[in-house]
Every structure is written in structure tokens, then in C-alpha cells.
Amino acid sequence: MSHINLSAIHQRLDELSKLKKLKDDDSIKQALQKRGFSRRDFMKWAGAMTAFMALPASMTPVVARAAELSDRLPVIWLHLAECTGCSESLLRTDTPTIDSLIFDYISLEYHETLMAAAGWQAEHNLEHAIEKYKGQYILLVEGGVPTGDTEGYLTIGPHGTTGKQSAVKASENAAAIFAIGTCSSYGGIQAAKPNPSNSVGLSKVTDKKVINVPGCPPSEKNIVGNLLHYILFGTLPALDVFGRPKWAYGLRIHDLCERRGRFDAGEFVQSFGDEGARLGYCLYKVGCKGPYTFNNCSRERFNSHTSWPVQAGHGCIGCSEPDFWDTMGPFEEPVGDRLYDTVLGLGADNISDKIGIGVLALAGIGMAAHALIGVAVSKKDEEA
Ligand code: SF4
Ligand code: SF4
Incomplete structure (x- = not known):
């Protein structure tokens, strides 16, 4: 400020x-x-x-x-x-x-x-x-x-x-x-x-x-x-x-999420109730829209700071973004593969003011790729 x-x-x-x-x-x-x-x-x-x-x-x-x-x-x-x-x-x-x-x-x-x-x-x-x-x-x-x-x-x-x-x-x-x-x-x-x-x-x-x-x-x-x-x-x-x-x-849900380390490590919940869910892995692949959503829920939480959706095991659905009902659904699937439909709902703050919507679209591709690599790595680990 x-x-x-x-x-x-x-x-x-x-x-x-x-x-x-x-x-x-x-x-x-x-x-x-x-x-x-x-x-x-x-x-x-x-x-x-x-x-x-x-x-x-x-x-x-x-x-x-x-x-x-x-x-x-x-x-x-x-x-x-x-x-x-x-x-x-x-x-x-x-x-x-x-x-x-x-x-x-x-x-x-x-x-x-x-x-x-x-x-x-x-x-x-x-x-x-x-x-x-x-x-x-x-x-x-x-x-x-x-x-x-x-x-x-x-x-x-x-x-x-x-x-x-x-x-x-x-x-x-x-x-x-x-x-x-x-x-x-x-x-x-x-x-x-x-x-x-x-x-x-x-x-x-x-x-x-x-x-x-x-x-x-x-x-x-x-x-x-x-x-x-x-x-x-x-x-x-x-x-x-x-x-x-x-x-x-001013910040994305993703920026301060407690599961962010899991995202960076490529550790994703593949379906609700799996071992990854029990271990608190990232919810991106089961639809979390935290990377596209600007709000402070991951920092402030709800009910006197008790919990918030990601802590409870469900991804963010992007509810503070314009047109999220159209651009963020289905809520339990990732959006990285549907860029055209989602770029207008990606949110904007000083980051997107500077880098522009095109780069956010690329970020979407990057996230999808990141999630895929995460799967490949965990599969390799399983085979090893
Ligand atoms: S994708 Fe969702 S669950 Fe994963 S780190 Fe980002 S905000 Fe958290
Ligand atoms: S869906 Fe809305 S209330 Fe829930 S974590 Fe995302 S921005 Fe916050």
C-alpha cells in the first residue's frame, strides 16, 4: 500500500x-x-x-x-x-x-x-x-x-x-x-x-x-x-x-494454498477418496480452480479461520470470478484443456494487468502439462 x-x-x-x-x-x-x-x-x-x-x-x-x-x-x-x-x-x-x-x-x-x-x-x-x-x-x-x-x-x-x-x-x-x-x-x-x-x-x-x-x-x-x-x-x-x-x-487462491507444495511436486489427487486425497495432495486434477481465482480464502478461511473448501477436500470453484458458472465448470474437472472457454474467467489483477490474458492462457497449458507430467512421474514411481 x-x-x-x-x-x-x-x-x-x-x-x-x-x-x-x-x-x-x-x-x-x-x-x-x-x-x-x-x-x-x-x-x-x-x-x-x-x-x-x-x-x-x-x-x-x-x-x-x-x-x-x-x-x-x-x-x-x-x-x-x-x-x-x-x-x-x-x-x-x-x-x-x-x-x-x-x-x-x-x-x-x-x-x-x-x-x-x-x-x-x-x-x-x-x-x-x-x-x-x-x-x-x-x-x-x-x-x-x-x-x-x-x-x-x-x-x-x-x-x-x-x-x-x-x-x-x-x-x-x-x-x-x-x-x-x-x-x-x-x-x-x-x-x-x-x-x-x-x-x-x-x-x-x-x-x-x-x-x-x-x-x-x-x-x-x-x-x-x-x-x-x-x-x-x-x-x-x-x-x-x-x-x-x-x-x-490481489492474490490467487493458489498462491497461498496449503497444498501448493503438492502442486509444485506434481502430487495430485486423481479421484476423490483415493490415497492422494487422504495424503492431502493437490486438487487441481479433480477440478480446483485456485490457479485462476483471485480471492483471499486460502489466507483468511471461513468460520473464524477454521477451514475452507480446499482444506475440507474439495477444489475451489472460482466463485469470485466473472461468469464463473459458465467458465469454470464442470467444477470437478480441470480446465487446462479448454482454454478458449476459460480465458475470460481467469481473473485479473496486477499480474494479469502486466502479463495479459494470452500469457494466462499459456499458464493454463503449463498447468495441464504440469499435471500430466505429475501423472507420468507417479506412474514411473509405481512401476519402479
Ligand atoms: S490447484 Fe488448488 S489445491 Fe492445488 S495448490 Fe492450487 S489452489 Fe491448492
Ligand atoms: S470457490 Fe469461492 S469461496 Fe470457495 S475457495 Fe474458491 S473463491 Fe473461495
Whole structure:
């Protein structure tokens, strides 16, 4: 990360602290106590978030202060064409984490899954929040946007407002916009071929800058981390060519995978349940798309850092890449032999910005060759 202007951050947080608390009856101290967390747990979490955002450890108290002030910014969360899995992944945990606590603590002015209101009252609440907090609220949108002559496939509320109308209107006066999940970022499963609802990602229907936080679902850390990042800096983070923050999506799953040594040694699981699977060999040949996928799952994991798909024995399916439903399937077969269909789904960050898609295609050939050589070597070993 380039030079960090600490005094500008402090100034911004001082300004935020002068704003009225949007929830009078809560404070981070009370919120922690209510859920059985100590201040020490909170500071430990702030330290982990600091490292997660690739900030120096000395910024931990500043990150903790930003989290404490997260109740000063109004948040509007819209649901479009999706399964609500992104909200669910953050909220439906049997052991609430501090990430889910922070999500409860922010001032969620409108969230269709969580609010009690329905019908006219819900629509009124949304209009009221947009008007009252014009230019100040953070907009989070979950779900793809049906467009064209099928725009009406998604209508919401008593006025039959389409999802697209709702998203465009809410985007106009937002201070920052986050597309939460792969559907909102790139259209998701709705947009999979033949895309009968003509669904697209949010950035295709608004002129405003959208920060994509893809994943199916994205980890709770990527959602909360992006909110914190905005509270700290008040500006857009550096984004890759697919609109993803580089601090979260700058590396491939493959780069930090615990099975990477197996890949390099040519030790591959040949089929699920074989001896290689038991020994923790690389899952590339049973479909892992980690080499083509930019996300931080191999570093951050899920469920309080407990595990992630590759640790559990299944390959990454590339869920944070545009059009992964079309380009990464079948999910349990390698893609190295189908380059034409897969190059557009290979992901891009500063590596591909520099080396280009052609070289990534070559990398695909290289991986396929590597896997084949791996088999030849293990066969030779077996014969010896
Ligand atoms: S191919 Fe998948 S399992 Fe193998 S090292 Fe890469 S990310 Fe890990
Ligand atoms: S491991 Fe791959 S498929 Fe699983 S959540 Fe991460 S990016 Fe998505």
C-alpha cells in the first residue's frame, strides 16, 4: 500500500465522531458485553483486521476506533435477483463472530431480510432513508439486475418498482457503493448462459463507481473489511480490472494454498477418496480452480479461520470470478484443456494487468502439462 496519511485518517475519524450516533441505545462496549466478548477479544479482532487489510500493525488502535464509529454512517442494503446467501453467510452463524457483531452494530437503515416492516411501510422507509441521508449513506447491493425487456422479472414493493429502478435511484445519492457477492458484481447465476432474465452486475446499470466484493458468498471478513476500509480512508481502494479491491483480491487462491507444495511436486489427487486425497495432495486434477481465482480464502478461511473448501477436500470453484458458472465448470474437472472457454474467467489483477490474458492462457497449458507430467512421474514411481 502506498504512503498512509495517518493525520488525515485521524481527522476523518474526529469528524465522524462528531456526528450523531444513529443508534442512541447502543455502543460498541454494550454490543460486546451483550454477546460475551471482552475488550481484549475486540482488540485482537482489530489486530487481525489490520493485518487483513495489509495495514501496519501500529494501526490496530485506529482500526478499532473506526469500528467503534461504524454506527455513524447510515447503510442501505438492497436485495435484487439472488438467494440472500451473502446476508445469510454473515448473519446465520451459531457462534456469532465480531464481524457479525460489527454488522449488527452499523446503522442499517434498510435491509429487506432483517427489517420488520413490509409493503408500503418498507417502501416508505427506503425512500425516507435515501432522502434523509442524501450523499452520506453507504449502499450495499446484493443480487444481479435483470435488464432489457425482462427488467420486470424483478419487481419489488407495492409500486412494482423494478430492481433496476431501485438500484439506480439508490446509487444516485450514495457516498460509496459496494456490490456484495458475485451476482451483484457480475450477474451471478442469473446471468449464466442463456441468461433468460438478461441479468447484469450493478456496475452495468449505474454511472457511479461500484466496488465489487465478489464471492458466492463473499467471506464476512471481505464485507466488513471493505466497510472498515471506507470508514478509515473515505476514498475508493485501488481496484483491479474487474472492480475488486486489490487489498482483498490481489492474490490467487493458489498462491497461498496449503497444498501448493503438492502442486509444485506434481502430487495430485486423481479421484476423490483415493490415497492422494487422504495424503492431502493437490486438487487441481479433480477440478480446483485456485490457479485462476483471485480471492483471499486460502489466507483468511471461513468460520473464524477454521477451514475452507480446499482444506475440507474439495477444489475451489472460482466463485469470485466473472461468469464463473459458465467458465469454470464442470467444477470437478480441470480446465487446462479448454482454454478458449476459460480465458475470460481467469481473473485479473496486477499480474494479469502486466502479463495479459494470452500469457494466462499459456499458464493454463503449463498447468495441464504440469499435471500430466505429475501423472507420468507417479506412474514411473509405481512401476519402479
Ligand atoms: S490447484 Fe488448488 S489445491 Fe492445488 S495448490 Fe492450487 S489452489 Fe491448492
Ligand atoms: S475457495 Fe474458491 S470457490 Fe470457495 S469461496 Fe473461495 S473463491 Fe469461492
